[in-house]
Amino acid sequence: MECNLDLLVASLVGGERDRCLVLVREMIAQGHQPAEIVTDGIEVAMATLDRKCTAEQFNLLEIMLAGRAVMAVTQLLFPGGIDRPNPRASIVVAVLEGDIHDIGKSIIKILLVGAHFKVIDCGKDAPVAAVIKAVAESGAVAVCVSSLISSVIPLVREVKPKLRAAGLSHVKVLAGGAALKQCSAGTLGVDFVGQTAFDAVNYVGALLDGIHAAH
Ligand code: B12
Incomplete structure (x- = not known):
């Protein structure tokens, strides 16, 4: 083996x-x-x-x-790359402007679809404004930002304040990828930093369990 x-x-x-x-x-x-x-x-x-x-x-x-x-x-x-009926929630995934490394993002997307989430993929080299628009339009509960280029870190820090300015402060921001996973959530201004794609799936799963338990 x-x-x-x-x-x-x-x-x-x-x-x-x-x-x-x-x-x-x-x-x-x-x-x-x-x-x-x-x-x-x-x-x-x-x-x-x-x-x-x-x-x-x-x-x-x-x-x-x-x-x-x-x-x-x-x-x-992970062949389930198509939308499924009655998803548990919507999640936005993105690689921000200046970065074209999208293999990690694609893995996250595939795992999230496999875990029964609807995924809105903003693609690579995506402006922060496009990410905020995708969240507003989809009603997503979380955004997964993936980055392998350190120069993108200032843009990662913009995501949460721009969500707040758009009235979307309840939306969780997850960060990961080689350039981000060494940083703390506080440094990046996000809610969670994950080491692997599976951490993203587990985090949003737990998030939804928490939301349902509160109702
Ligand atoms: C493949 C690769 C490329 C491919 C990308 C193909 C593609 N479609 O993605 C190509 C050849 C295009 C490329 C180009 C470049 N690359 Co490159 N590339 C790599 C390499 C070898 C592997 C990256 C990769 O795909 N890893 C595999 C994936 C699966 O890992 P991952 O993204 O980390 O994701 C895992 C976890 O981190 C996690 N995860 C990922 N995202 C998220 C998000 C969340 C929310 C969570 C919870 C988890 C999570 O889940 C995944 C699975 O568990 C790395 C070296 C490395 N080891 O990182 C260099 C590397 C990233 N590249 C680098 C560089 C410099 C470049 C170039 C600038 C080179 C050049 N001079 O042109 C250009 C970039 C241009 C640009 N503007 O983006 C540097 C970056 C340095 C830095 N820190 O800034 C690296 C680190 C190489 C090096 N040692 O110098 N590259």
Whole structure:
């Protein structure tokens, strides 16, 4: 079983999309859980790429191919990328302006849909104003902001005050992604900072349980 995870990591790093899909199908048949494949496969592969980037071996094509393989595996693991009837609540997800890293956001989106939420995806490189508009129009109970570029941090700090100015102070703001997960919620001016996509799903699940218990 571990052997397949090692192979998957190597194939993701190598950008071998079709090979990754074959391996993941085998792993699912062997009983591996999607959460394990994300944590011990996708995230390990990305950490390997990160080390290459830091060692100044950054190769854009290599990283793009790896990103494409990750997206294909993610879609295979979590195929429920369509709206479901009677969702538990609406959640907005976004990568803010200046950042185009959207793999983490896509994982969150897929997990939230899988957990029966309606997801409004503002995409990558999204202005804060577009996020506020999406919340106002959808009646979302929370916003998940994902960022891998440190220069986006000032924009993350704008989200909560702009929600408040729009009369949406009840909406929770969650932050995550490599550039944000080292920061405290207080530093970023958000309600919650998560380490993994699963933290986002657990937080909004608990939030809704709290809202229902209060009524
Ligand atoms: C793949 C990648 C790319 C791909 C992105 C493809 C895509 N569609 O996303 C491409 C090649 C396009 C790219 C481009 C660039 N990149 Co890049 N890239 C990466 C790399 C290798 C992996 C990122 C990734 O996808 N990780 C996998 C996902 C699944 O992890 P994740 O986003 O952290 O998400 C997980 C958790 O954090 C959590 N999570 C994520 N969001 C949220 C939100 C909430 C609310 C919660 C609770 C949880 C949560 O859930 C996920 C699953 O558990 C990283 C290195 C790294 N390890 O971070 C560099 C990295 C992010 N890139 C970097 C840089 C510098 C760039 C470029 C500027 C390079 C350049 N000179 O052009 C450009 C960016 C241009 C821009 N304006 O955005 C730097 C950023 C440095 C910094 N801190 O500012 C890094 C750290 C590399 C490095 N060491 O220098 N990149």
